[in-house]
Amino acid sequence: MIAEAGHYALVLALALALIQSTVPLVGARWRDPALMNVARSAALAQLLFVAASFAALVMLHVTSDFSVVNVFENSHSLKPLIYKITGVWGNHEGSMLLWVSILALFGGMVAAFGNNLPLSLRAHVLAVQAWIASAFYLFILITSNPFLRIVNPPIEGRDLNPVLQDIGLAVHPPMLYLGYVGFSISFSFAVAALIEGRIDAAWARWVRPWTLVAWIFLTLGIAMGSYWAYYELGWGGWWFWDPVENASLMPWLAGTALLHSLVVMEKRNALKVWTILLSILAFSLSLLGTFLVRSGVLTSVHAFATDPTRGVFILLILCIFIGGSLSLYAWRASALKQGGLFAPISREGALVLNNLFLTTACATVFIGTLYPLALEVVTGEKISVGAPFFNLTFAPLFLPLMLAVPFGPLLAWKRGDLLGAAQRLMAAGIAALIGVAVLWAWTGGGSTFAPLAIGLAIFVIAGALTDLAERTGLFRLPLSVSFRRARGLPRSSWGTVFAHAGVGIALIGIVCETTWNSEYIGSMKPDDVAIIARYQLRLDGATQRQGPNYREMLAHFTVSLDGERLATMTPSKRNFTTRGSTTTEAALLTRGFSQIYVSLGETAADGAIAVRIYHKPMVLLIWLGPVLMAFGGLLSLSDRRLRVGAPKPAKALGGLQAAE
Template sequence: MIPEIGQIALALALCVAVLQSTLPLVGASRGNLLFMHVGQSTAIGQFVLCAIAFASLMWAFVVSDFTVLNVVQNSNSLKPMIYKVSATWGSHEGSLLLWTLILALFGAGVAVFGANIPITLRARTLAVQGWISLGFLSFMLLTSNPFERMIPPPLDGNDLNPLLQDIGLALHPPLLYVGYVGFSIVFSFAVAALIEGRVDAAWARWVRPWTLAAWIALTGGIALGSWWAYYELGWGGWWFWDPVENVSFMPWLLGTALLHSAIVTEKRGAFKSWTILLAILTFSLSLFGTFIVRSGLLTSVHAFAVDPERGIYILILLGLSIGGSLALYAWRAPAMEGGGLFQPVSREGGLLMNNLLLAVGTGTILFGTLYPLFLEAMTGAKISVGPPFFNLSFVPLMLPLLFVMGTGPFLSWKRADLSALVQKLRWLMVLTAVAALGIWYLQTNGPVLAVLAFLLGGWLLIATAMEWAQRVKLFSAPFAESWRRAKGLPRATHGMTLAHLGLAICVFGFVGSSAWKEDVVTFASTGTIVEIAGFDVRFDGVQRVQGPNYVAARASLHVTRNGAFVTVLYPERRTYPVARQATTESAIRHTLAGDLYASVAEPAAETGGDVWTLRIIYEPLVNFIWIGAAFLVLGGCMSLSDRRLRVGAPRRSRTNPAPQATPAE
């Protein structure tokens, strides 16, 4: 019965979405207060109903109710509980439901916390959000119903894929989705502003917290996903430029650009139409990403045709949302008045560079991701575009960005004094150059790009720290004074500093772990010693270990450095007899300086008896990536908590219609 309740909740949600997408719009154009308020009540209702549906599906997974087809296909009674729960969003249907739930969550967020947003803008935004819900709910109910029943139920479910039974994989999709779908509300704000015909500095401020929230979640999701790939897939890499990764990275890049261009719109009233366009494109890329991944289009053009009904619906949805919003943009955006003027060397100029580079970077990735697809559709040839393409095209684009990132925060609005800036940064340049020379010395014949990138990472790190130090007069004033100043800075400023530092830290990780990685693959038998990055790793043979639902071959690796004992690593090769699958459990010794990463696999022919394929990788600085990502998220949260984002004076509409500014902080 409970699955049926979930289904009826979805049907109700669909009907509520119809009201949500129409009445508030009418209300906003006619000034009807009641209809505008319907936007809020339906957004909340939408969320409650979707939450009931989602809880019903989750219940079916938790108790393994195999009368639900989705549970049969994606779960099994033997799965550990946490993976039963995470299987709820593991399938196409379930993930759509989660999508819709998050969509409704952001709508409800604006309904509940958006008291500082003007009522007409809020009503229109919620209506646009209602359109998106309408599209998704109808798509789900008509082509991908998660509550499809299976009578008679089979005795047990089908899915036991052990590779997917992993905590990182279980948890990162919801985070990613909060990011993807979070940009929906920014999109809705943009479309609402286009309908309203007004974009101003205030608009940018109203939209900022929602953009930040989505961006934080997306950052976290991507970082967690790469962490999972790093320790579970057993290849020792953390980013593969895989299409699935690219489609999450593109909205992140554009979202980052949006975050920065919105600052210009807020402070100077400039970049208005560009900010709107970024808002539309960011969500379009999110939509595109979800659907492209889900439709199987990426594996092959032919996979798309397997389920034409879904495919066509997806194309119509994408066409309506992306095409419609862009058409609206083309129609309304030219009417927007321009903002304040600025010189090329200025804060605005720096942010423009940032936007330009991020947008071009996104375009590069989009090209690399889609090109094989088009080629296959046109000529039937199958090619893959891999890391070499992206490393040569995307990475060089990002290097100037690092440079600009270091300098930008020093620049003042409108026009900046270049010579004064050089004066300010003189020491910084010397310092970075010395650091780079040091690295050059340590790493002769090192890859040029890597040294350059490392240099720029250092530049960014020191510049960001210097900028902050200057703001709080660190060392130039008594410490107490600096402390007082630091406390007085807006949280958004701290947020920026943290996020920029985070990226600098990430860069060290990216460069260290890819350019200076050492990788040894060898056939090992008991007693084999592998030398890597100053470590001596001795292979002490393999033991059979019995796990709860698998059998593992566990290798012992005795690690010493200059004769001193360091650690023992136990990489495993697990075989899941029921699922007839094997997984690699790598063993990693984490240190800040670098990870020693070991994985083991049976040799191709098991004739060798005790000969195993041993792979040992030394990845310098790799943990900096996730530490940096944590800084990014932390910076985002700091910025989100800035109380200026809550400025705005809600008042009871009946009591006091006279305009009155709130007191300054």
């Protein structure tokens, strides 16, 4: 009965979404408050039913009910409880149910916390949100029902893909979906504004918290996915430019540009048309990622589906929502007032420059990702676009962007002083030059690019600290006064400092890992010693161990530095008999921000074990940077001036600005 109840709850959620997508629009047309308020109650009820449906699927997995196809194909009675739960979204059907659950969650949050929104705007936003929900409910019920029964239930399940049996699956997909789906709120606000033909700074103030929430989760989701691939797949890399990885990077780039554009709109009531377009593009790119993962056009560790029928359905959803929103944009955008003007050298100008670089970088990734797929469809020819293309196109766009980042916060609104900002950044520039000189001397004149790139990262970090010092009067005022000013700074200012510094820290990690990474690849027998970056790793032997639903071979390495024993590392190979597959469990030894990484290959007939050993200097900074960026986003979100329920504009201002 649990499966039937979950299915029925999903059908009821669809019915409520259809009501939510139509009745409030009629109410807005007739200016009937009662009909417009239907959106709020329908959104909350829809959230309740889809949550019940998701809870039902979780219960089926936890109880190992193999009479349900989804449980049979993706679970096993011996699987640990944590993986029974995370296995719910480790497959196509379950992950789509999580997707719509998060969509309903965001809609419910707008309904619950959007009481200060103008009634007609809230009605339109929730109606658009319901359009999206209705399409995906239909997609699930028609092509991807997670509650299908098996007529003759088997005794045991087929188990979850062993690669996905990792704690990373408990964190990475939900965070990624919270980011992907979170941009639907920005999209709904944009479409609602186009329908009403009205937009102003108050609109930006309402949209910005939702965009910030989505951006924070997407940042953490991408970082967690990168780290999961790094330690779980045994290859030692942290980014492969896989099309599905790119599909998460593109909405992140568009969302970052959108956040900066919203700041300009909120402060100066400018860039309205640009902000609306970015709101549409951020979620459109999220939908594109959904299509790539679930259409069967890609074969990847990230991809779920290979059924062309599903791909056609999602492609239809893409055409309706992306094509429809862009058509509405083309029709209505010219009716929006442009707002305040500003000089090219100003904080607004710096943010526009930032957006141009971000959107161009996003377009580069878009072309590099989709061009091979389009070429194969049109000509049947298969080509591969990988790291060389992206390194030659993406990196040159980010270097000038990084150079410009410290200048933006130091420029005044409307008209800035570039020379004055450069003078205030003099100390940051000197710190960067010193860093370049020290690295050049330390590396013995090796790579020229690496010291320069790290110098640029130091400039970004020091520039963020310079902005903080300027705001607090550090070194100009007594320390007690600076401390009081620091405590009184808006949290969004602190958030900007952490976010920008996080970018610089991530760049240091990327450059160090890619430039000074050392590796040892070979076969080792017991008592053999591998030497890498002054570390000695001796293979002591291998043992066998039985896990809950796998058998594991562990290799034992003693790690020493200059003859002094440091630790023991135990990488392993796991054999999952139910699935008939093996996984590599890498061993990591952290030293500061650097790591030693050991993964195992096959065992030869003579007992020799193939091993990969890496020394990755400063590699943890690659993920510490995004964590700091997300923390900066959280600080901004907690700013008392930036609440989810933004205050109503003064009545004298007449609410939203009327269109021309």
